Amino acid sequence: MKIQYHIAILVLTISCGHGSKTKKKPEIETQGAVEIIETALDTLPKSVHLDFAEVIANSQTKKLPHIEDTNFDSFIDEDDYDEVDAKALKLDQIYPDFNSEGHNYRAITIYKIPVNTNFHTIVTTIQHGDHEMETIIINYDTEGNIIDHKQVAFDEIAEGMSRTVSRISESKLTVNKIFWGNTKEVEEIEYEIRGNGTIEKVSVKRLNDSFKNFALIDGVLTDLNLDWVQTKTDLITTLETPDNPNESIVVIPEVVDEGEQYFDLNSHIVIADNRSGKIMNKYFESHQTNQWISDAIELNEIQIAPNLLEITENKVAFGLYVSYFGHSRVNPYQNKTLSLFMKSKDSLIKVLANYTVAMNRGEWDEDCDGRFKDEEKAVVMSTKKTNDHFDILINNKITETKMFKDNDGECQTEKFFHVKNNVLKFNGSTYTEHDSGAILFSEYDPEKLEGIHIDRFDVDHAYQLEAFKIAAGNYKPENGRTVAPDTETDWGDRLLMLDASNKIVYRSKGIGDAYLFEPHFYKSNASDKVIIICQMAFEYPFGGEAFILENGTLKSIGTLDIEPYDENLDNYLTDVLEINEIEGSLVFALKSEEVILKPGSEDTLKTNKNVIYVYQNNELALKQIRNEF
Template sequence: MKTNYYIILIVLMISCGEKSKTEKEPEVDIQGAVEIIETALDTLPKSVHLDFTKVIANIQTKKLPQFEDTNFDSFNDEGDYDEVDVNALKLDQIYPDFNSEGHNYRAISIYTIPVNTNFHTIVTTVKHGDNEMESVLVNYNAEGNVLAHQVVAYDEIAEGMSRTVSRISENKVMVNRIFWSNIREVEEIEYEIRGDGTIKKIDTKRLNDSFKDFALINGVLKDLKLDWVQTKTNLITTLEHPHNPNEKIVVIPEVVNEGEQYFDLNSYIVIADKRSGKIMNKHFESYQSNQWVSDAIELRKIIIDTALYRINEKIDAFGIRVNYHGMSRVNPYLNKTLSLFIKSGDSLKKVLHNYSVMNYGGEWDGDCDGEFVQKRKTLVPGTKKSDGYFNFMVNNKIVETKDYKDNAGECRTEKSFHFKNTILEFNGKKYVETNVESFSYPEYHPQKTESLQIDNFDIAHSFELNGYKIVSGNYIPEEGKRFASDTETETNWGDRLLMLDASNEIVFKSQGVGDAYLFEPHFYKSDISNKVIIICQKAYEYPFGGEIFVLENGSLKHIGPLDIEGSDEETYLTEIVEINEVEDTLVFALKSEEVIINPGSEDTLKTNKNVIYVYLNNELVLKMN
């Protein structure tokens, strides 16, 4: 009634002001009239726009990402409740029975978050009766109209069987619906917040089904005082400890910052008891030093490395690899890092920090012309120590690629391969890379001998070398047999390598390799070393590896087979092998993009991710990344 009165008064005043100018104008108290009008305007109902703007201006703003887990424990008593303008927020559009008698809805908490400048985002907590409570995220346009809404938290105390929590970022909401029955069950639902304020469900998965070790991870998270929703679940990984089958390595990436196409992760690396789930050892590192940051260079994968990294006679390390991928088409980029960890009391000590073991990059025109460089590193523990820990020899395979158009307009590719060796040394805190003297063994061709004869031996190849004769061939078998009874056996027959002294006496005779089509010695020598490395290339209709011998100080020794070839059958092992020596370690690497492991038997084709053979401590070992 008061409002109507003021409106009538204003109308009358305006009407009085429109009297004929011929009439004598009465004196009017103008100041008093203005005060009456202003008072009347103040008492008029404000528009929804003004109410909503006032609400937005006066409520608390929280930062992103926001972990929403509001529940009954968030409030001690009603004194903790906020004053919430239900009408301005149009909560009756979200809860149609909000104002209905008997439903007992009450908005008790409110805050805003900076999701997008195109609309306003408000999270309101609503209590429903005495036993239920939920928080709802609502997007509003500038006029305060509801664009979309989604429940982001829920709690109930009647049965205590379910709960909802969420992680809200710039462009998405990750909701976890938690159910308790015999076991804890977690359903993860991902929603996209679009630029127009609408919300769309894009993925749903049951984490119990997604993780074989769900119960173990759940226990680890509980001990770390984390919830699933606080983690990047697609990057969580577990693996049985490679050195202890009773333990599991668990990697937990905790979300710290998150937005559209970027995130920052803290890292928890833990070793847990396989049965009880109890954390035995733990390492925490923030995103500011662990490099677990994803932006234009996307962090795509975290892998537990099962390779054996021997630190000293009593300690083995395990590795964590992280894969990064650049998003540019014309400037491609890939990087993979390796970190090594060892046990230290109830902690884990990081002894190798984010060491790049694979790097690929370059630039091209998007059509053909371009240049690219790929580096792949293989680590091999050595015998020398620095501050109590073994050095690691690093073999770096470098592939340079050039794409270009020929005169006919066809796109052509040229590749070159070379290798570089360095050392990782422990400085008391961590491993650091240092340059080291290394030398290569290029192939050379000693003088052939033509007139040599050996009784009952068919000579295929014969060379003069350092006063000795190096001969390959086979003993002539007896008629009807495949071997010569006086010099061979059922398990030791066929092509072999001999060394003869100046008197043509046999001073070395290798094992026979059977009836090979080819068993040809190739020689490799360095000006720095007095060693001569001999690889006898084996072949039938196709090549199938080689046997390695080392001639040093007049003694010839067989060190083992190279059961490897390149993928091109027209190119033999001895044409693409590169031999280097680093700190008394011989390294045999192949200049090829693909290799065949165990050619002639298993014929396993693999991408050559710097596959090498290493001869160390009188043992020839195959190393693969």
């Protein structure tokens, strides 16, 4: 017997190999595996039939979640086979021809899994003839009657073109049906295992159609020695690297634990070659430290930031956002974290870990009374460095909302906005948060001047700033014609600065004819700068021209092409603007719930997820935050 068995093993080694079947090819010979199964089955003892309770008691228990991928390659040794009492399991109710001569059904493995205490769950593998085997999950009531069943694994060696594998959890069954034709196809079927033992189909999707770069992800999974069924496919995400079109960032969440309304995920984050799928750089982190855990607070989205952050002169980092959502109505909760990764040889290094960039939380009575706090953080690179890495500026817009009933029983809402600034500094291995030392510029009213005369210039507003005069207005045309200093491209309302002798020492470019061009002034005791914002408006406001006065020199820094939005147009830009200087960068934030970008032209309405302007390196730029940097 031992000689026969070892000959069979040798045949299998030559023809099939011992590895698990990840990519099947039709030409593979499998006769050796079949001989081993037949030999092993012949040697199983012919015992008396057991009752159902004895079968349950004697069956091995496997922990959940469990990956079920039984196939012909699973049977190498004689002890890979179980004695299965098909009669006690009532397999003839699932396979009516199970006991019929010539159909060659044989149950060859069995184990139980702790899905639910209300019923028993058995997983058994059935070989049908010499070329097919399938594994099924069966739920039984306490008396041994079949409630429901589903196929969880399948293998065939006649053509070697298809296979089924699955992930079994306490309340969920995920089945992958794999087909190798001209290209690989994977159909994912999700079932709910209900408390009464029934197994109901929830969703079906073809993964090769759901992911436009399916082949790339499949190659990465192969390189990581993972199957699709081991992953949380709805959270897989990819992005072509912005600095190299030949590579992509691929994020693979591997399921470690899973149950009713919870899961734990390991994180595999890689940069892979787009053509070959070969992993060039990779990062792994366990669910024990990565915070990829979903329970009462659901992990509902993973996103790759579309832009890179330049953290040194020659190193960039990409960002990964992870979003969480709480389903409580009385205690609503949302959170979004940012992690940053950079290349290091063939690895990736995590230089910022799970930093909260957005949080919304509160409590209310589901009627009216409630309090809510929302935080939206803007992430901007600084021009200053710590340990040879650029600091990261954090501008946090905080909105506090109070809802209450007035004396008439009507529900009212009050909103309060404020801004907090921090800086992330590199400590040699990772970025950590520090106080920003931000300089706040507050609006003030300089001395107004009346009756100031400037040749051919209509003065609408004039102010005394130390030794200088600031005037806003426009040059008068002559006989309806534009004359110098106006030109066809430089005319209308503008800002002038005059010295003590009333000589014009600065003239801004004209903005055209506006209903309003009014200077607003901002200063801080901690700075020598004076910031001037000229509010512009027709019948509606359309942003502000920004200037800096420092050391006797006035210069334009650009246009704040933004306005707060409210239906009554009660607030203009200068009513809600907060200006801070952080590490030499000027940050312009709006304390409002919604904003209009490019007012008067495109009028793009956006929820204010902390849309800010930043002035650094002599450039004023709009920063639309969170998913963009």
